[in-house]
Amino acid sequence: MEKNAAETIKRAAVFLDRDGVLAREKSYVATIDQMEIFPYARECVDKIKAKGYLAIVVTNQSGVARGIIAEEDLVEMNRLLMEQTGVDAVYYCPHYEKGIIAKYARPCSCRKPQTGMIDAAVQKYGIDLTKSYMVGDRATDILLGQNAGVSTVLLESGYGTARLEEPVTPDYIMRDLRDFVRTLL
Numbered sequence: 001m002e003k004n005a006a007e008t009i010k011r012a013a014v015f016l017d018r019d020g021v022l023a024r025e026k027s028y029v030a031t032i033d034q035m036e037i038f039p040y041a042r043e044c045v046d047k048i049k050a051k052g053y054l055a056i057v058v059t060n061q062s063g064v065a066r067g068i069i070a071e072e073d074l075v076e077m078n079r080l081l082m083e084q085t086g087v088d089a090v091y092y093c094p095h096y097e098k099g100i101i102a103k104y105a106r107p108c109s110c111r112k113p114q115t116g117m118i119d120a121a122v123q124k125y126g127i128d129l130t131k132s133y134m135v136g137d138r139a140t141d142i143l144l145g146q147n148a149g150v151s152t153v154l155l156e157s158g159y160g161t162a163r164l165e166e167p168v169t170p171d172y173i174m175r176d177l178r179d180f181v182r183t184l185l
């Protein structure tokens with residue numbers, strides 16, 4: 001039988017952590033003016049998209065559950081992040097089991113390194129995970145990528161590889177997002 005020519009070609013994605021990748025790593029970013037987007041972020045996202053990839057942020061925001069930032073402020077921050085970097089989407093997990101805001105104080109399947117945020121993006125965009133990447137600065141980012149079955153890239157532009165919460169084996173270790181974009185096919 002002839003192959004269906006209309007078969008959808010799935011796009012690949014570059015999943016990006018926010019802090020330490022697109023913006024400066026700070027323990028908690030509570031207000032919009034505390035979010036310090038790297039000057040090269042926009043240019044890097046442009047290049048990722050020009051190479052045919054979706055650029056999708058996946059970020060744990062337990063500050064919401066911890067009472068450090070209101071979810072509506074985070075949503076506004078995400079809007080600004082999209083506007084200033086050009087990323088296609090921002091997925092966030094506001095939950096944390098030991099949080100103090102009852103609504104968010106629960107375990108969930110979207111908190112990295114669990115794959116809920118990537119699963120949601122795959123549902124929406126139909127992504128080819130075998131050709132996709134997870135780029136982050138922390139062990140949870142690498143574990144998430146491995147759990148989701150994408151290539152993993154550890155950047156040194158955040159907490160730094162010396163401060164990993166646990167030992168991980170990323171596929172690549174690079175200085176910052178500019179180095180990743182240069183090597184991306």
Ligand SMILES: [Zn+2]
Pocket residue numbers: 092093094095108109110111
């Ligand atoms: Zn969650």
